[in-house]
Amino acid sequence: MTQTTDSPVAVPAPPRKAEPRIHRAWFVAAVAFVTIIGAAAFRSLPGLLIDPLHQEFHWSRGTIGAAVSVNLALYGLTAPFAAALMDRFGIRKVVAVALTVIAVGSGLTVFMHTAWQLILYWGLLVGLGSGSMALAFAATVTNRWFTERRGLVTGILTAASASGQLIFLPLLSWMVEAHGWRPAAITVTLAALAVVPFVWLLLRDHPADVGLAPYGSSAEYVPKPAPVTGAARRTLTVLVKAARTGPFWLLAGTFAICGATTNGLVQTHFVPAAHDHGMPVTAAAGLLAVVGVFDVVGTIFSGWLTDRFESRRLLATYYALRGISLLFLPMLLAPSVHPPMIFFIVFYGLDWVATVPPTIALCRGHYGEDSAIVFGWVLASHQVGAAVVAFLAGVARDVFGSYDVVWYASGALCAAAALMALVIRHRGPAGEPLAA
Structure with a gap:
């Protein structure tokens, strides 16, 4: 007797729940947004600590930059493995552990006395934790919970990091100036720990967990995929497969330049560079916070554009405009804030991570179901680029006495990234070529 089945799974699919007026996917996106904000607290801190650590421990800026480099590199290299671990153990478990690791690493820095401890706590632990909370997390949430508005949601979740910078940077800069750097590190610890119960209680791994299909799906029910074993092997397999294609290397190259000119250079070295020109640390930190304000606007708008344009x-366009702005920055740095500097901050903020939604869209178009892991590797290149420039910019400051040469070199790199982006073949969400 032959038995047939309409479903590939042994257990019948539960009936789909009536969708609420606001789809649950938007609540999950909101939880992810708040979670990334909590993890972003540490991203606000490195640029504020370069001068205090240099003064207290007499470490060179190159040494401190090396610790930042380890952090930034691990932030990127952990991301593709974190995406695979989310497929194996679920988003909620991986994110809760990552936030705890960030809290431990940041908390231990208050007890350090030697440079290797800075590299261990600030570089290794926080790098691993924040890497698991990287943009691969945003890509995984978007891919699982949305089939429509993916560009917009990607832009919103990407903007969460800038929002964290906006929230924490003015507070942390005031703490560093008024009470020293240790209370600021403790604040980061508490912020990361505060998000853990929020994640555990409210975040869900898949729409099937609550009996819904992804937002915008025409299917009545989308079953939850089985846990994927061999996370590390799958991550490396996807890398080998993607590395055989030209678009991967072009995306990785452009994103490395993106990281070099944002996290590696401006986020890490803008405050000390402005301080070199006589600007108070609190004023320079306030300017970076304004970058965070306009980054939110620019990234969400970029997500909207990504749903509509190539x-x-x-x-x-983003890389070309960024390069032009960096070439003008050395002429704008001054003891006080003036209108041209405000224009630069607004302009740079709009462009800061506007590159993320179209980069994720290109990964999705070329690599389909593996796109979150592929983007994790592309993000790794972003952070390696950031790590290299975070270190080299510190060395350049030690050698030349200013950051000018770094600003000019970064502008030239952005021009190269613009040319590389135009060479990438563009493909649609299902892999079909799109008209130029």
Whole structure:
């Protein structure tokens, strides 16, 4: 007797719940947004600590930059493995552990006395934890919970990091100035720990967990995929497969330049560079906070544009404009804030991570179901680029006495990234080529 089945799974699919007026996917996106904000607290801190650590421990800026480099590199290299671990153990478990590791690493820095401890706590632990909370997390949430508005949601979740910077940077800069750097590190610890119960109680791994289909799906029910074993092997397999294609290397190259000119250079070295020109640390930190305000606007708008226009041309435009602005920055640094500097901050903020939605869209178009892991590797290149420039910019400051040469070199790199973006073949969400 032959038995047939309409479903590939042994257990029948539960009936789909009536969708609420606001789809649950938007609540999950909101939880992810708040979670990334909590993890972003540490991203606000490195640039504020370069001068205090240099003064207290007499470490060179190159040494401190090396610790930042380890952090930034691990932030990126952990991301693709974190995406695979989320497929194996679920988003909620991985994110809760990552936040705890960030809290432990930041908390231990208050007890350090030697440079290797800075590299261990600030570089290794916080790098691993924040890497698991990287943009691969945003890509995983978007891919699982949304089939429509993916560009917009990607932009919103990407903007969460900037929002964290906006919230914490003025507070942390005031703490560093008034009470020293240790209370600021403790604040980061508490912020990361505060998000853990929020994640555990409210975040869900898949729409099937609550009996819903993804937002925008025409299917009545989308079953939850089985846990994927061999996370590390799968991550490396996807890398080997993607590395055989040209678009991967172009995306990785452009995103490395993106990281070099944002996290590696401006986020890490803008405050000390402005302080070199006589600007108070609190004023320079306030300018970075304004970058965070406009980054939210620019990234969400970029997500909206990504749903409507060709991603490679958006990337080329973003990198070209960023490079031009960096070439003018050395002429704008001064003891006080003036209108041209405000214009630069607004302009740079709008462009800061506007590159993320079109980059994720290109990964999704070329690599389909593996796109979150592929983007994790592309993000790794972003952070390696950031790590290299965070270190080299500190060395350049020690050698030349200013950051000018770094600003000019970064502008030239952005021009190269714009040209690389135009070479990428653009493909649609299902892999079909799109018209130029």
